[in-house]
Amino acid sequence: MSDQDAVIAAAEADYPHGVALARQLLATGPLVSGSIPWLLRERSEAFWPMAERLADFSRRLEGSPVEALAEYTVMYLKEQMAFEKTGEYSNTDFDAVYKAVYDNPEVMRRFYLEGLMLTHAFWPIHLDIHLLFEQRFLPLVSAGEGLEVGFGHGLYLADILKRHPGTRTRSFDISEHAREFAGRVLALEGIAPERYDLEPADVRQPLPVETSSQQWAVFAEVLEHIPDPQSALSELARCLAPGAPLFTTTVLNSNAIDHLYQFVDAAEVRGMLAEAGFEVLCEQVLAVKDYVPNSNDRTVDLAYVCRRVA
Numbered sequence: 001m002s003d004q005d006a007v008i009a010a011a012e013a014d015y016p017h018g019v020a021l022a023r024q025l026l027a028t029g030p031l032v033s034g035s036i037p038w039l040l041r042e043r044s045e046a047f048w049p050m051a052e053r054l055a056d057f058s059r060r061l062e063g064s065p066v067e068a069l070a071e072y073t074v075m076y077l078k079e080q081m082a083f084e085k086t087g088e089y090s091n092t093d094f095d096a097v098y099k100a101v102y103d104n105p106e107v108m109r110r111f112y113l114e115g116l117m118l119t120h121a122f123w124p125i126h127l128d129i130h131l132l133f134e135q136r137f138l139p140l141v142s143a144g145e146g147l148e149v150g151f152g153h154g155l156y157l158a159d160i161l162k163r164h165p166g167t168r169t170r171s172f173d174i175s176e177h178a179r180e181f182a183g184r185v186l187a188l189e190g191i192a193p194e195r196y197d198l199e200p201a202d203v204r205q206p207l208p209v210e211t212s213s214q215q216w217a218v219f220a221e222v223l224e225h226i227p228d229p230q231s232a233l234s235e236l237a238r239c240l241a242p243g244a245p246l247f248t249t250t251v252l253n254s255n256a257i258d259h260l261y262q263f264v265d266a267a268e269v270r271g272m273l274a275e276a277g278f279e280v281l282c283e284q285v286l287a288v289k290d291y292v293p294n295s296n297d298r299t300v301d302l303a304y305v306c307r308r309v310a
Contacts, residue, residue, distance in 0.1 A: 008022060011044075015051065017052050017055035018049075018050075018051030018053075021058075024065075025069065031073070032066075032070045032074075035122060038291065038292075046131055047121060047127060050120060050127060050130065053121075054120060054121050055121075057188060058117075061184060061188070064111075068115040069114075069118045069119070070115075072119065075257060079255040080254065080256075083253070083254075084296060084297075088262070089260065090255055090257070094226065094227055097225075097257075097258045102178070108177035108181075113177065113178060114153075114181075116152060116221075125286045125288070125301050126301075128286055129220075132284050133303075134159065136282050137305045138159065138164075140245035141163070141164050141167065142166075142215055142216070145167070145168050146214050146215050146218075147169055147171050147207075147216075147239065148171040148172075148219070148220075149171070149219050150173055150220070151178065151198070152175075152178050152181075152182065152221070153178070153181055154178075156218045156220060157169055158185055158186055160218070161189075161195055162189055162190075167216075168194075169196045170196075170197045170209070171196065174200065174201065179198045179200065182198055183198055203222065203226060204226060206235060207239060210239075211238050212239070212241045214240050214244060215241055215244050217236055217244065217246045217247075220248060223249075223250040225259060225260060225261075228261075229272060233248075233276035237277040240308040241308065242310035244308045245307050245308075246304075246306040247303075247304070247305055249302060249303045250263060251301050252299070252300040252301075253298040253299055254301075266283070266300075277308060277309050278307065278309065280306050284301075284304075287299070287300045
């Protein structure tokens with residue numbers, strides 16, 4: 001038995017679903033499972049609980065986790081390879097992306113939502129971003145209503161509502177498939193239905209939320225998906241009470257089937273946050289090359305914990 005096999009076997013009693021999924025992914029080859037050895041070496045204490053949680057979600061949702069994560073990963077790699085050749089993102093039109101992705105059950109239900117959810121354990125950068133959310137943002141959330149715009153799979157909402165029983169949310173996503181998926185995740189986490197409303201909304205338009213009424217906000221993996229991120233940040237700031245915390249993320253040099261806005265650098269993102277009325281409390285810069293030194297992937301993920309300036 002190899003050292004890696006021994007590590008996996010030792011985790012099986014505590015994390016049976018996570019171990020089973022890790023083994024299935026390793027059997028597919030390095031294209032999908034290449035990060036697992038690094039995760040076992042460098043993030044084992046965080047990786048196994050998250051892998052167990054998400055593998056169990058997929059099981060109870062009757063999903064196809066190996067296929068979903070594989071298709072999501074291969075989709076990303078194809079788009080990123082195209083970007084490395086051209087230096088440009090594949091898409092420029094939001095309405096076309098909406099039709100091809102967010103309103104398309106063959107994409108959203110078959111692999112996108114489940115695959116993206118699973119990256120929070122099986123992609124090292126996404127796991128580290130989730131750890132930042134847990135460690136630096138969650139303690140800032142107070143009782144009261146808050147919102148997430150573009151909640152997708154619903155993991156961040158589930159964490160907030162579980163951690164802070166005095167909170168509720170009225171949150172928004174443009175995709176009916178995301179609203180249905182996130183609702184199922186919240187139900188699996190035992191969140192009472194009266195504590196959340198998952199509603200349709202397009203962040204390019206004013207949100208149906210009163211000014212300064214929200215006590216916290218999450219705006220993760222959305223900025224690069226919209227043509228005017230500055231306007232969206234300003235609208236989100238309008239909704240938040242002075243001093244309310246915001247968790248937001250985006251990427252540099254990262255193509256995908258639904259990425260539109262190509263940020264120049266982290267300074268541009270910080271400038272947009274400041275212009276919208278946010279103070280950055282914490283910034284995390286996570287480059288693929290910091291995890292895989294010989295990689296040609298120029299992707300850099302950015303994660304921010306902010307507060308609404310009074």
